[in-house]
Amino acid sequence: MPLAHADPIVRSALPAHADPIARAPSVAPAVPPAPPPIVHADPIVQVSSAAPAVPRTTDGDAAKPRPFISRLWGRGKSDAEIEADGAPGDDATGSEDAYEIIPPPPPDPGARQSWLTRLRSGLSKTSAGLTGIFVGVKVDDALFEELETALLMSDAGMDATEFLLESLKQKVRIERLSNGAQVREALRELLIELLAPLERSMVLGRAQPLVVMIAGVNGAGKTTSIGKLAKHLQSYGQSVLLAAGDTFRAAAREQLVIWGERNNVTVVEQSGGDPAAVIFDAVNAARARRIDVMMADTAGRLPTQLHLMEELRKVKRVVGKAMDGAPHEVLLVIDANTGQNALTQVKAFDDALGLTGLIVTKLDGTAKGGILAAIARQRPIPVYFIGVGESVDDLQPFSAAEFADALLGIEPL
Incomplete structure (x- = not known):
């Protein structure tokens, strides 16, 4: 269990x-x-x-x-x-x-159950393709061929798909599984085992302030995720300060200021300034005020834009000069709807910055969900949170078991 x-x-x-x-x-x-x-x-x-x-x-x-x-x-x-x-x-x-x-x-049990319902709804495109495979079928090669197609369609990728199928065939043979329900339960166990390394913890309080640098491509949901995460941290009694490091897009600064007003959090921002300088000032302000957590937004960029990726490295170096050991967390926000491109982003940003965690957003749309299996196989960076909506409470901790159940259309007990 x-x-x-x-x-x-x-x-x-x-x-x-x-x-x-x-x-x-x-x-x-x-x-x-x-x-x-x-x-x-x-x-x-x-x-x-x-x-x-x-x-x-x-x-x-x-x-x-x-x-x-x-x-x-x-x-x-x-x-x-x-x-x-x-x-x-x-x-x-x-x-x-x-x-x-x-x-x-x-x-609040009701709120949690509502969130899990939205997660299952968001992953229904994948679960619909997988659930039907196991109904009234013989456990033979045809079943595994259909399962292979469904996993590839879910954005799991070839590596994770082959790994799951080989492990499943071995489990079926050893445990002598003879019907579709048993095979689905075996696949659930394998998925949980594959995703479990992503279910890890972010440690608060090991520095004051704890400096969190957040990166991602345009449109992934960085600014919104920062606002939601600030609210979550406040539920632990943590004081929070935000830095508007996306200085080139006025809408990003304004959006972060709005989130700061909602959460009663100070936002350090400057129009058209150098992003590294703004974040440097924010770190010093957080230290002077004895703030618990300082989160820095950064400009969205594609990993193929090498000069912009180099700018991110510069921001990280400057933050390290402002405070020894900072940034303590480097998080990447990825859009679950981008499929295998999300895995490419994870690899590129990890190589450039050394990621410590992921935030996966927009699982309430047409996301297929299998991308987390691909990440777990090729770049198992912890997934701290997943998002299924726009409200402040829609960013929730990642659970391997809950995610596997939603992916396979299994109702929770």
């Missing part, structure tokens, strides 16, 4: 004077308690500066406690792999910090 989804927002605790959700210290037991059940409620993994007592290692090194690491961050890894990699925040707070799960306010 797949894990219920958790929000890809993970926040390490700030000092007491800066933490908007500060909690009084309590005496911790000698052994960390089992974490509460993971629900659809955007859990926060928090790094506490006052670490409770934790079990010591058994190799004789009593000076170094073993951290309690949330499985939300290390999903898909063993305990040994997590400890070898280090937990989020180790570079800033030390490896001896303990990790505790802080549950957020209860979600």
